[in-house]
Amino acid sequence: MARERNKRSAHGDIAKFVFVMMAVGWYLVRYKYARRARREKVATSARGLRENTLLLISLTGLGIVPFIYIVTAIPHFASYAFRPAQAWLGVFLAVAALIMFRLTHRALGRNWSLSLDVRENHRLITDGIYRESRHPMYSAFWLWAVAQALLMPNLVAGFAGLIGFGTLFFGRVAREEQMMLETFGDEYREYMARTGRIIPRLF
Template sequence: MITLSTIIYFAWFLSEILLQRILRGKATDDKKQQDKGSLAVMWIVIIVFINIASIVAAKTNYPIVPGPLMNRIGLSVILLGMILRFVAIMQLGRLFTVNVTIRKDHHIKKTGLYSILRHPSYTGSLLSFLGFGLSVNNWLGLVIAFVPVFVVFVYRMNIEEKVLTAQFGEEYTTYMKHTSRLIPWIY
């Protein structure tokens, strides 16, 4: 029997696979990819820890809230994260790539979500991982699903911000002073 959880998890995973396939920077048009292997590291961490979190949640009993409510809240947070991620990608347009690359005629996006957050796409993605952790309704599963992924995203943001600072200098450092990384006005 296919459940709502299965459908949402599948849609989330499929959307990320499609982004990986469709939105890669092309080496012919862009400056050298400066990823430093962070995309591969991200995928390894995500796959490993989502699977561990699923197993731990199935084999242990540390409910966040008894009953099905937390699963529904978690699924809603996944969907909210997906929507935020897609809006951020649409607002960045052709400048968005899944690998760290400076595109031809690249500029710093400072409007829309990017007027508040430097990495709204990552905010959306991290919301989805938080939602997944909540949806398994297990404190230990939540920590396992979210914390390692958050750490690897911070690693990736550090790489991106160094590349953007090297490319745009003071313009980017000024932009960093006026925006938050992931959470508006907090972080």
């Protein structure tokens, strides 16, 4: 019995390590593009209290809450028995999320922005990973959030990502698409007609 508990504990530590590595990988992917984006002039922006609040809620759910759990195991009351098969699925989704992060950042290049910004000489990207989905970056974050729920055997820390990012997504995506319509007009309408928001042909 003790041996089995130790084995589950070791697997749980590995799952936590995978989550940390997912966060590190995300940072390494984003760092270069974030530096480059700061040098690009912004033509139109929706930054403000609402946008900053949504970003903070997402950061709390995807980063702050799970890292508190990793370091302290808090909140203890929400923990449940670790399931290796569940964690392995989480590992697969974590890898998929990082691949999507890399592809979306590479496709956007200088057009990437943390917030809702339209840059000078902004170009509408409709090829590569953007061919079938208008917001594959959001798809990557949904994968992150689901991977987090699977990797962490804690109802609060695990599901915080889905709640945090879900709040950002549903509070922002309509405004983002309106911004794109105002910027690109019929070109974006045609793009919307043949693509899904985050899942090709479905949603």
